[in-house]
Amino acid sequence: MTGSRLLSAVLLLQMALPAAAGAAGAGDRLDRFRTLASTRLMFADVADPERAAEAYREAHALLDEEIVESLASGSVFASPAFLQDRLDGFADAWGGATLRLARIGPLTVATFQLGEAPGASSVRVYGPARGEPQLLAALQREGRPAVHPLPAAAGGTPQFAVVWEGAPTGRGTRPLRVDLVRQRGDDVEVVWTTAEAGLPTLVARDYRLRGGEMRLRYELRYPGWIPGCEQQTEQEDVFRLSPDGAGFVRVSQRQHNAWHRTLRQAVAALVAALGSGDRAALAALVPDPGLRGRLPASLTVEPACDAPDGPNPGAVSVAATTAEHEPWTLTFVRHGGGWRLRSASPVLQ
Missing domain, CATH: 3.10.450 (Nuclear Transport Factor 2; Chain: A,)
Structure with missing residues (x-):
């Protein structure tokens, strides 16, 4: 082998070794996740709360490692398509999991639903901090999370809404909470939420988020309101993102069956x-x-x-x-x- 060919072979080997190591690490994580799913996640909803919470924390940590490592690898490994494909592999290992991913500006936002028990749902936000990709924030609430990208805030700051949907009530409504999440430096914070905007116990019939506008139709509780009865008064509010960056502001409201x-x-x-x-x-x-x-x-x-x-x-x-x-x-x-x-x-x- 000539000197130039030997040098090329060495360079190719150096490039292949990290990829092989990463693949081995990913495979090991998937095996650990599969074992965790079959031995502990399967029974997490009926086990005691502390053990269930521990199982969910371990599962979230494995998924965090998978995403952060791929983001650090860069190139195609950091693309949303590749990351979603990797998450699909974990979801296949645990049929009770719903794992979704979105790219919002420089942020990678993942929604994890590992079950119905408290602690099973989480929204994870990854992004650069001190020059390296890492987990910036983790939000946990009751209900199924859904992420909705929003127009950037002042200065191009990324922001998005997280809608947490609770279990159906059986009357066409469900508990609902909306969080407005925004990047602030190397951190990510909830800057507005329906729970602190006069709607602490929101039970919604419908919601729509489009652009910077949010429309909520929800039950009103008043003397004489009875669960399950038809034609009771409901309210529909329209919110828009405020220009000053404070969050959503109610711009109109009307009542159905007033x-x-x-x-x-x-x-x-x-x-x-x-x-x-x-x-x-x-x-x-x-x-x-x-x-x-x-x-x-x-x-x-x-x-x-x-x-x-x-x-x-x-x-x-x-x-x-x-x-x-x-x-x-x-x-x-x-x-x-x-x-x-x-x-x-x-x-x-």
């Missing part, structure tokens, strides 16, 4: 007027003096769904009982912007 909340306010006022003997309030709610005279001295509204006469009702029947536990039906009709009692009678049994 009539039901107003109706229930009238029902509560009727019950209170009967109980206190407030004749003036009772006359305002029950204009017919004959009907007022037939009403029981007290009524309790039953926790049952109301019966409207249509999608945008003009009359609604409400279930109630007397102090003697006799069931009554109260029928309210619209009057201006409110409701008045039109009829009330015992239920024939």
Whole structure:
């Protein structure tokens, strides 16, 4: 072998050794993850919380190592397509895992869902710090995370939203939390969240994130609201990213089926007027003096769904009982912007 060929062979060997070492390390991690999945992750949801949390931490650490090593290798190994392919291999090793990856500016953002138990969901943010790729932040909440890229903040600062979706309620809604995450130097921080924006217990029917706008439709909890009933009042808010970088700002809101909340306010006022003997309030709610005279001295509204006469009702029947536990039906009709009692009678049994 000539000197030039020998030198070329040595150079090729030097280039191949790190790649081989990396492949060996990746294979070892995948084997460890597969063992972890079959021996501990499979039972994490039913095991004690401390052992489950430890299993999830170990799994997250293996995935962190895989991503950071690939990012450090650069070239094709740091591409989103290659990284997602590697994550798909880990997901295949544990069928209960959902592993997704997105590139947002210089940041690589991964969403890990390893199960349904607390601690199973995590959003991991990787990026350069002190000249080397590393894990910058890890967010953990209840629910399934989904990452939504957003327009960059002032100065081109990368930012994105994380939507955490809880388990379905069975009535077409689910708990929801939205975090606005932004890079700050070598750190990544949550700079805004629905939990601190007047929506701490958000149960949403629908949400949409497009560009810098977010639309949320969610349940309103008010006296008379009953889980599972149709046509109850819900609110829809529109938020936009504020120019000053503070986060999302509510720019509009409207209510769906607003009539039901107003109706229930009238029902509560009727019950209170009967109980206190407030004749003036009772006359305002029950204009017919004959009907007022037939009403029981007290009524309790039953926790049952109301019966409207249509999608945008003009009359609604409400279930109630007397102090003697006799069931009554109260029928309210619209009057201006409110409701008045039109009829009330015992239920024939």
